[in-house]
Amino acid sequence: MNKPLSEQQSLALRRLLESGLPLASRPFQALAEQIDAGERQVLEQIRQWQGQGLFRRVGLVVNHRALGFAANAMLVLDVPDALVDEVGRRLGKAPGINLCYQRPRRLPQWQYNLFCMIHGRQRERVEAQVQALLAEHLLDDLPHQLLFSTQLFKQCGGRFTAPAGACIDG
Amino acid sequence: MDDLDRRLINRLQLGLPLVRQPWQALALELDSSSAELLDRLHELLNDGVLTRFGPMFDVERLGGAFTLAALAVPEARFEAVAEQLAAMPEVAHNYRREHHLNMWFVLACASEQAIRDSLLRIERLTGLVPLNLPKEETYHVGLYFPV
Numbered sequence: 001m002n003k004p005l006s007e008q009q010s011l012a013l014r015r016l017l018e019s020g021l022p023l024a025s026r027p028f029q030a031l032a033e034q035i036d037a038g039e040r041q042v043l044e045q046i047r048q049w050q051g052q053g054l055f056r057r058v059g060l061v062v063n064h065r066a067l068g069f070a071a072n073a074m075l076v077l078d079v080p081d082a083l084v085d086e087v088g089r090r091l092g093k094a095p096g097i098n099l100c101y102q103r104p105r106r107l108p109q110w111q112y113n114l115f116c117m118i119h120g121r122q123r124e125r126v127e128a129q130v131q132a133l134l135a136e137h138l139l140d141d142l143p144h145q146l147l148f149s150t151q152l153f154k155q156c157g158g159r160f161t162a163p164a165g166a167c168i169d170g
Numbered sequence: 171m172d173d174l175d176r177r178l179i180n181r182l183q184l185g186l187p188l189v190r191q192p193w194q195a196l197a198l199e200l201d202s203s204s205a206e207l208l209d210r211l212h213e214l215l216n217d218g219v220l221t222r223f224g225p226m227f228d229v230e231r232l233g234g235a236f237t238l239a240a241l242a243v244p245e246a247r248f249e250a251v252a253e254q255l256a257a258m259p260e261v262a263h264n265y266r267r268e269h270h271l272n273m274w275f276v277l278a279c280a281s282e283q284a285i286r287d288s289l290l291r292i293e294r295l296t297g298l299v300p301l302n303l304p305k306e307e308t309y310h311v312g313l314y315f316p317v
Contacts, residue, residue, distance in 0.1 A: 020223050023208050023215075025204045025208065028190060029190070039190060057186075058188065058224060059184070060179065060183050062183070062315050063220065067219065067315055067317050072265070091310075098312060103238065103305060103306055104306060106303070109301060110271070145269070147269050151265070152263070152265055
């Protein structure tokens with residue numbers, strides 16, 4: 001009854017989704033009409049893609065500066081290798097941490113291996129938030145630095161991934 | 171932007187329900203109507219408060235290679251180097267940060283080899299050696315801006 005989309009149809013659907021979801025009261029019906037398929041088929045395919053992790057959600061990219069999130073800070077820590085996974089997972093769950101990654105140290109220029117991104121409205125608030133966070137997780141003794149961004153030169157070019165819409169974060 | 175706009179933005183950042191009439195579902199939650207919510211979303215996109223509404227693709231699943239890189243640029247040359255990078259299509263974003271390593275940018279290329287080539291090109295172009303800091307482990311990705 002609800003047969004899956006043909007390969008051609010699902011490819012066409014992927015393309016359509018790259019430019020976003022139609023602003024319609026029945027967006028999946030609107031998409032279905034464009035690829036000559038049924039609404040349920042389209043919905044099923046999209047649910048499946050989400051389940052497989054092709055995308056995390058159907059959501060928004062906000063212009064965070066336009067919304068007043070002017071304080072963009074990168075918290076970097078030098079965490080002993082044996083602890084970095086555990087600390088990364090814990091900090092990753094903390095409120096206010098938007099992104100959390102492990103990256104390589106490059107000694108002697110760069111000693112930090114854990115990176116967290118925090119976006120806030122005011123610098124002082126972000127600083128206080130980070131202090132509280134480190135204290136709460138008993139991490140204040142670890143070498144760390146908070147690098148605020150002061151200027152944005154290019155927000156989201158990246159021709160290679162541009163169709164996907166989502167801002168990439170390396 | 172009023173209270174409904176804010177509630178809509180916050181709610182949509184968590185994801186649209188994947189049902190046939192998602193706006194009706196949200197209208198119930200937000201005590202509004204489908205038509206009103208769609209109008210609001212349309213406006214917010216038009217005004218540039220929002221830059222995309224749709225699936226948030228996991229770029230790594232789409233193939234390609236990414237890295238975060240940093241440069242220590244002499245102050246006098248900062249603008250010029252920023253312009254050199256801005257002209258490169260694979261530079262996805264570029265921030266000035268308060269640090270000796272004062273320029274931080276993301277490279278998005280089709281392959282690991284292309285990333286290496288791009289870093290070499292930047293080195294030749296600027297005479298500065300970029301620090302290459304690719305992701306080794308992801309612990310959390312969840313951009314959320316409560317408004």
